[in-house]
Each structure stands twice: as C-alpha cells, then as structure tokens.
Amino acid sequence: MKREKITLTQRMLCNASHSFAWFGGRSLLAAIIIFSVTAAAEQDSAGFIFDRYNLTLEDGFRTEAAGPFYYSQTAESGNILAFPPFFSRTEMPAIESQSDDFLYPIFTSLRYGHERRWQFCELVSVSSGLIPDDTTPRRVTVFPFYFQQRAADTNLNYTAVVPFYGRLNHRLFRDEVYFIMLPAFIETRKKDVVTDNYFFPFVDVRHGDGLEGWQVWPFAGREHKDITTQTNGFGDVTTIPGHDHSFYLWPFYFSQNNGIGTTNAGTFRASIPFYAATRSPQYEATSVLWPFFTAIDNRAGRYHEWQGPWPFVIFTRGEGKQTSRVFPLFSESQNGTKENDSYLWPFYTYNRTHADPLDREHTQFLFYLYSRVSVKNTETGKDRIRLDMWPFFVWHREFNGNERLQVLAPLEAAVPDNVGIERNWAPLWSFWRAEHNAATGADSRSLLWNLYRRQTAPDYRKVSVFFGLYQSQRKAGHESVRLFYLPLTKSRP
Numbered sequence: 001m002k003r004e005k006i007t008l009t010q011r012m013l014c015n016a017s018h019s020f021a022w023f024g025g026r027s028l029l030a031a032i033i034i035f036s037v038t039a040a041a042e043q044d045s046a047g048f049i050f051d052r053y054n055l056t057l058e059d060g061f062r063t064e065a066a067g068p069f070y071y072s073q074t075a076e077s078g079n080i081l082a083f084p085p086f087f088s089r090t091e092m093p094a095i096e097s098q099s100d101d102f103l104y105p106i107f108t109s110l111r112y113g114h115e116r117r118w119q120f121c122e123l124v125s126v127s128s129g130l131i132p133d134d135t136t137p138r139r140v141t142v143f144p145f146y147f148q149q150r151a152a153d154t155n156l157n158y159t160a161v162v163p164f165y166g167r168l169n170h171r172l173f174r175d176e177v178y179f180i181m182l183p184a185f186i187e188t189r190k191k192d193v194v195t196d197n198y199f200f201p202f203v204d205v206r207h208g209d210g211l212e213g214w215q216v217w218p219f220a221g222r223e224h225k226d227i228t229t230q231t232n233g234f235g236d237v238t239t240i241p242g243h244d245h246s247f248y249l250w251p252f253y254f255s256q257n258n259g260i261g262t263t264n265a266g267t268f269r270a271s272i273p274f275y276a277a278t279r280s281p282q283y284e285a286t287s288v289l290w291p292f293f294t295a296i297d298n299r300a301g302r303y304h305e306w307q308g309p310w311p312f313v314i315f316t317r318g319e320g321k322q323t324s325r326v327f328p329l330f331s332e333s334q335n336g337t338k339e340n341d342s343y344l345w346p347f348y349t350y351n352r353t354h355a356d357p358l359d360r361e362h363t364q365f366l367f368y369l370y371s372r373v374s375v376k377n378t379e380t381g382k383d384r385i386r387l388d389m390w391p392f393f394v395w396h397r398e399f400n401g402n403e404r405l406q407v408l409a410p411l412e413a414a415v416p417d418n419v420g421i422e423r424n425w426a427p428l429w430s431f432w433r434a435e436h437n438a439a440t441g442a443d444s445r446s447l448l449w450n451l452y453r454r455q456t457a458p459d460y461r462k463v464s465v466f467f468g469l470y471q472s473q474r475k476a477g478h479e480s481v482r483l484f485y486l487p488l489t490k491s492r493p
Contacts, residue, residue, distance in 0.1 A: 047467035048449035056435040056444040056455070057402050067449040068427040084427045090419075104424040147171060210242070218250040227261035241265075368413035388413035401438025406430045 044052040048067040055062055060075030073080040078097075082088035090099045100109040109118040115129035128138035137151035147160040147168055160166020163182035171177065176189040183200035193208035206213045210228040215221025227242040242260035247253060251272035259265040259280065266280025276287040282300040287293060293308040303318025316323035316333070323333040328345040339352040351362045359376040368390040376383040377399070387395040391410040397403045406412070408429045411421050433446045442457040453464045461474045471482040481488040 045450075045453070045462075045464040045468035045471060047451045047453075047464070049467060051450040051453060051464070051468075053444070053453070053455060053462075056437050056442050057404070064450060068430075071427065080423065082423060082427070085424050088423050090423065101420055101424050104420040108420070213245070215247075220246075220248050221250070222246040371413055371416075373416070386416065388416070390414075403434075403436040403438070405432075405434040407432035 048064070050063075050065045052061065052063045054060070055073070055075055058075050058077060060073065060077075062071060062073040064071040068084055071080070071082050071084075078090055078092040080088065080090050086103060088101045088104070091097070096111075096113045098111045102108070105121075107118070107120050110116070113129075115127075117125065117127035119125035123143045125141045125143070126139065137149050137156055140146070140148040145162050147158070147162075147166065149156060149158050149169070151157060156169065158167045158169050160168050160177075160179070163179075165180055166178070168177040169175070174188045174190050177186065178188075179186040184198070186197040186200050188195050188197070191208075193206060193211060195204050195206040197204045202217050204215055206223070208225075210226035211223070213221070213223030215223075223243070223245040225242045225244075228240045229237050230240055231237050239261060241258070241262045244255075244257040244260070246255050251270075254268065254270040254272070254276075256268040257265070258268065264280050264282050266278060266283065268276070268278050270276035270287075270290065273290050274288070276285075276290045278285040282298075284297040284299075286295050291307075291310050294306075294310060296305040296307070298305070298318075298320070301318070302320035303316050303322075305314065305316040305321075305323070307314050312325075312327040314323050314325040321333070321335045323331075325331040325333065328342075331340070331342045331345070333340045337353060337355045339354075340350070342349040346367050347365060349362075349364045353360045357377050357379040359374075359378050361372075361374045363372045364370065368388060371386075371388040371390075373386045374383055375385075382399045383397075384399050385395075385397045388409065390413040391408065393405060393407045394409040394412045395403070395405045406426065408431060409426070410429060411425065412418075415421055427449075431448050433444075435444045436442070440457060442460075443455070445454045446452070450464070451466060453462075455462045459476060461472075463472045464470070468482075469484055471485075473480050
C-alpha cells in the first residue's frame with residue numbers, strides 16, 4: 001500500500017511537472033511575444049512579429065505584423081490593408097477608388113467613382129455605374145447561363161436565360177442579341193447589319209445598309225453590298241466600299257470581290273486546301289496546299305515573301321521588311337519600327353519596337369527563366385528596366401531612378417506588373433526585399449519579413465535584428481543602441 005501511495009504521488013508530481021512545463025513554456029513564449037509587441041509599440045520594431053517604418057520609395061509609412069500575414073500602408077498613392085493571401089483592400093481617395101480582393105483572383109470587388117463591379121472566378125459578376133444619360137445600369141452575370149441589366153431607362157433593360165430566351169445589349173461583341181431556344185433562333189445586330197440565324201451556325205439571313213446575304217452552311221452562301229456613303233461627326237462624307245462574297249460546298253470554293261468602288265479593289269478565289277489567290281493593285285498572294293506554301297507580293301508594304309511550309313519557313317525581302325526564318329533553329333525579322341529574333345526557340349528570343357520617343361526591348365531565355373524588358377524615352381534619355389530570373393528574383397528600375405529587388409518570385413515573371421499578385425501573394429514568398437530612392441538617397445533592406453531590417457538615408461540609419469532585440473539608430477547626428485529593448489548607450493552626438 002505504501003509503495004502504491006508513493007507511485008501515485010510520483011505520478012501526480014510528474015504530471016504536475018509536465019503541466020507546468022507545458023503551461024510555463026507557452027506562457028514564457030507568450031510573455032516574450034507580449035513583451036516584444038509592447039516594446040515594438042515604443043520602438044516600432046519587433047521583427048516579423050511587428051514592425052512599423054517609413055516607406056522608401058514614396059512618402060508614407062507601413063506596418064507589418066505576423067510575418068507576411070498582415071500589413072497596412074498609408075501613402076500618397078493610396079492606402080492598403082491586407083491579410084495575405086486571404087484579403088486585401090486598396091483605397092485611393094483622390095480618385096474615389098476602392099479595390100477588395102478575397103483569395104485573389106477568386107473573388108474581387110472594384111469601385112471607381114460611381115462604377116462598381118464584383119466577380120467570382122469570372123463566372124458570376126455584378127456591375128453598376130453611370131452612363132452618359134445619367135441612368136444607373138446594374139448588371140448581373142452568371143456566365144454563360146444568365147445575363148441581366150436594369151436601369152432607370154427601361155429601354156436599356158434586358159434579361160437572358162441561356163438557352164431558353166433572352167435579349168442582350170452591347171454584350172458578346174454585338175450591339176443587340178435576341179434568341180429563343182438557342183441555337184434554334186438568334187437575331188444579332190452590329191451597327192447596321194442584322195443577322196437572323198436558324199439553328200446556328202447552319203442557316204442565316206442578313207441585311208443592312210445596301211447589304212443582303214444568306215447562307216445554308218456548308219452547302220452555299222452569298223452576300224452582296226452596294227457602295228454606300230456615311231457622314232461622320234465632322235460633317236465629312238466618306239465612301240464605304242461594296243463587296244460580293246459567295247461560297248459553295250465550304251471550304252472547297254470561295255469567290256470574293258472586295259473594295260468595290262475604291263482604288264484598291266481586289267479579288268479572292270480559293271478552293272481550300274488546294275489553292276487560294278488574292279489579287280489587288282497593292283497586294284497579291286498565291287497559296288498552294290493552303291496555308292503551308294504561299295508567295296506574296298506586297299506592293300504597298302514594299303516586300304516579297306515566300307512561305308513554305310508556313311509557319312516554319314519564311315523568307316521576306318524588300319525595303320519594307322526583311323525576314324529569314326527556319327523555325328525553331330533561327331528567325332530574324334525587321335521592318336521600319338520592329339525587330340523580332342529567336343535562336344533555338346525558346347532558348348533565346350529578342351523583340352524591339354522603336355518609334356520615337358519610344359524604344360522598347362525585350363530579351364528572354366527559355367520563356368521566363370530570364371527576362372529583361374527595357375523601355376526608353378529617346379527624348380529624355382531616361383529608361384525603365386525590369387529584370388526577372390524565375391523563380392529567384394525580380395528587379396525594377398523606374399524612370400525616376402527608383403529601384404526595387406524581390407528575392408523569390410515564382411509568379412511575377414509570368415504575370416508582370418500584376419498588382420493583385422504583388423498585393424496578395426508576393427508578401428508570402430518575398431523573404432528578401434531591397435529598395436532605393438534615387439531622389440532622396442534612402443535605402444531599405446529586409447530579410448525574413450523584417451527579422452533583419454536596415455534603413456538608411458543621408459541623415460538617418462536604423463538597424464533592427466532578431467525581433468528588434470538589437471537596435472541601433474542614428475538620426476540628425478545622434479546615435480543610440482538598444483539591446484533587449486533596453487538602452488545600452490545614451491543618445492549622443
């Protein structure tokens with residue numbers, strides 16, 4: 001019995017010691033965190049637990065906490081509140097803009113003045129806003145099944161329930177769309193041309209200003225348009241050319257007369273894939289086994305081109321264009337403003353556009369493994385450079401000379417300058433950040449979400465290491481050092 005009592009006592013003491021160790025250890029950790037945050041409130045620095053600092057590239061300040069999972073920023077360009085990757089809000093009071101992201105890009109909400117829009121996976125969306133006649137339309141979309149718009153002007157209202165019945169205005173690349181039991185009947189209008197489709201796309205009848213046409217696809221079809229005129233907003237009368245189009249047993253026979261009434265009227269005759277020919281005063285092309293073998297005489301563009309088999313082998317010669325391509329071994333092409341080269345594609349590609357004052361160059365190795373984009377203003381000599389080395393880093397230098405480096409960038413190269421990625425996802429993996437302000441000379445460095453942080457300016461320097469347990473600061477000729485948040489040296493000049 002005594003032995004059992006001793007054993008029971010030992011167990012109780014053991015359990016108590018484990019409980020104390022468990023509770024005490026976590027209490028100690030909590031105390032350290034509370035002490036760090038309390039100290040941070042005074043010193044604005046506790047590593048990735050809490051840090052508050054002035055922005056380097058613009059006026060404003062930023063607060064970060066819980067590593068990459070919280071930050072807020074106040075600046076002239078706008079205010080941001082974010083809990084990456086779950087939620088972020090960006091406000092720009094100067095232009096009355098607000099953007100909310102929830103697990104970007106799954107759910108986003110945007111307000112710009114009176115314009116509002118939210119979407120879920122680009123399948124469900126609601127938008128509203130003002131249009132010139134001061135009505136306020138509101139759109140609801142559940143793509144591709146339901147489309148709705150409501151406005152004060154009832155003429156703008158529409159509802160469409162696919163595939164049963166509906167009417168749309170200025171949607172799906174048409175001015176008007178009306179359908180019943182899609183695809184049994186669809187009527188569309190684009191500008192002055194109205195097309196009635198029966199069992200789309202097989203039978204349609206269309207008419208417009210001087211235009212009549214029909215088709216029973218793939219058997220036959222014909223369309224004729226007269227030469228018409230149109231008066232623009234300045235009162236000038238312009239001529240709209242006519243045409244004649246027809247086909248039989250598509251795609252084996254096409255006959256088209258285009259540009260009727262102009263100085264460059266032309267014809268197109270084809271029996272696909274055996275033969276195709278285009279003839280006009282400014283352009284001629286002949287294809288055999290279309291589209292693989294083609295000879296082009298572009299008199300307007302001042303060049304001759306031979307393709308065969310397209311798009312792998314192309315040679316172009318003339319004043320307007322020079323091309324030599326044997327894909328994927330090599331490709332060199334240039335005209336008056338553009339140059340496109342590649343060698344062992346996609347190992348190396350180079351693109352350049354030069355049209356004063358713009359000079360843009362883009363060099364890539366293996367798609368996004370290495371990418372360099374340079375945009376230069378030839379009048380001022382200033383340039384903007386972006387350098388990506390996937391997935392290791394992305395570096396920017398802006399026209400004003402400001403620089404920014406981010407180490408680890410797995411998505412930025414594929415979607416460059418995407419503010420949603422930069423705002424919601426980049427904080428999670430950018431464990432090293434460096435910024436330099438060319439105008440003020442300010443610099444900042446951050447490692448592991450401010451576990452180490454260094455900020456400098458011509459009259460300022462601050463270093464914080466390991467939750468801010470070591471801090472040194474020099475400002476206006478005075479220097480101070482803190483260790484474990486306690487002053488180690490008094491501020492002295």
